Amino acid sequence: MSKTPDAFARLTDALKVLPNVGPKSAQRMAFHLLQHKRAEARELADALEHALKQVRHCRLCNTFTEHELCAVCADENRDPRRLMIVHMPADVAGMEAANCHDGLYFVLMGQVNPAQGIDLNGIALDRLTERLQNSDFDEIVIATNFTAEGYATAYVLAELLKPLPCKVSRLSRGIPLGGELEYVDAGTLAQAVYERRQVKD
Ligand SMILES: [Zn+2]
Known part of the structure; x- marks a missing residue:
């Protein structure tokens, strides 16, 4: 059995910070972003970084x-x-x-x-x-x-x-x-x- 890639595990872990998101949902989200929504995932990362800088x-x-x-x-x-x-x-x-x-x-x-x-x-x-x-x-x-x-x-x-x-x-x-x-x-x-x-x- 192959080990989950570290980067995937890190993303899954990070997604668990969202309200009502447990390990299973976090895994599904990570899969969805990396497999089907790569451009949107880039935008999500950018928007998050921008908001963290701008919003106070x-x-x-x-x-x-x-x-x-x-x-x-x-x-x-x-x-x-x-x-x-x-x-x-x-x-x-x-x-x-x-x-x-x-x-x-x-x-x-x-x-x-x-x-x-x-x-x-x-x-x-x-x-x-x-x-x-x-x-x-x-x-x-x-x-x-x-x-x-x-x-x-x-x-x-x-x-x-x-x-x-x-x-x-x-x-x-x-x-x-x-x-x-x-x-x-x-x-x-x-x-x-x-x-x-x-x-x-
Ligand atoms: Zn005010």
Whole structure:
């Protein structure tokens, strides 16, 4: 039996870094790229290298950007007194598409996983704390998912925001239980923002 070439094994190993990709899927992907999609694989490698060089975190909201500030933070027409805290860049895109928030964002870049204990390393709490220290918000909207992870994250955020002299609100429950904002349609999302409920004065 021939040994798997080292380069193939290395690629398979590297692909296992992707979410939900185990050894078998990684092997299938590596085979597919090397056997059928060599030009596309080159493009994938180039795009990955380029993105790693170019993409960084916005100085204010922590989302991905190629500049010091993302387009939202750099937009002077946004309301600087309202902050919405979301999990992921995709949630910002969803809110923008739903056209229901004209303030600023903070992107946690993850969520707390209650199954692994309340591990706070998954979210950018340090950066959020820093952001809150340097600003003066009237209202902060917690816009986390309606999942176990989203609830756990919202709880941590509510505790963090308690001492602040501003209103804190959460999205209304128009979103189905277990719902991830990323997959909620624009109308439902907008309604959840408009009907948000205040959790702290
Ligand atoms: Zn930004």
